[in-house]
Amino acid sequence: MDTTQRLTLAGGVVVLAGVASALAAPALPDSVVTHWNAAGEPDGTMAKSVALAFLPALSAVLVVLFALAPRIDPLGANVESFCPAYDWFIVAVATFVLVLHTGVIAFNLGYEFDVTLLVIAGVAALFYAVGELLTRAEPNWFVGIRTPWTLSSEAVWERTHELGGWLFKLTAVVSLIGLFFGDAAVYFLVVPALLTAAITLAYSYYQYRRLENGTESPSDTGV
Structure with missing residues (x-):
């Protein structure tokens, strides 16, 4: 196709x-x-x-x-x-x-x-799709985790998107588990999603600083 x-x-x-x-x-x-x-x-x-x-x-x-x-x-x-x-x-x-x-x-x-549970399940599936996309995304201006640091370094982009892809997939799994917790289900979606956003932002800055300070070369794995 x-x-x-x-x-x-x-x-x-x-x-x-x-x-x-x-x-x-x-x-x-x-x-x-x-x-x-x-x-x-x-x-x-x-x-x-x-x-x-x-x-x-x-x-x-x-x-x-x-x-x-x-x-x-x-x-x-x-x-x-x-x-x-x-x-x-x-x-x-x-x-x-x-x-x-x-x-x-x-x-x-x-x-x-319960429409709320339907929405959470749908968002979880979409988050998993986001995770799949992030693990494959190359530097561009429209798709991916676009921070000043990922857009300034291909190495930082690659590392941040590898981590971000797995975190989005993990968020999807946690969100689906939350469907079994009734009214608390929404927190199983919102909290991991906010953590994923914060972690990937901080991680991109951390990786950029490591490269800028010369403590690591772009070819190193650097997790």
């Missing part, structure tokens, strides 16, 4: 979201629930027409922006080197939005389930 086919698949997922809206529209009330609190209780609504259009439109915009990014990136050639992983990430994003959209529709059609 080449890039065109993978992007076509992502586009097909967007179309599925639109089809779901069209099929569900006649059976939905004029105002539908679109927001839930951490306890899974509905606390926000939206007009049916807006709600049914919003997530499919958002998904379409995201797919187009992701598809265009390598073409306007000065380091676009680097993106080509991990193109399959990047394209599959686009598919994953579109699928994530589709899952959220169908969840919203199902809830408003009367199906009873």
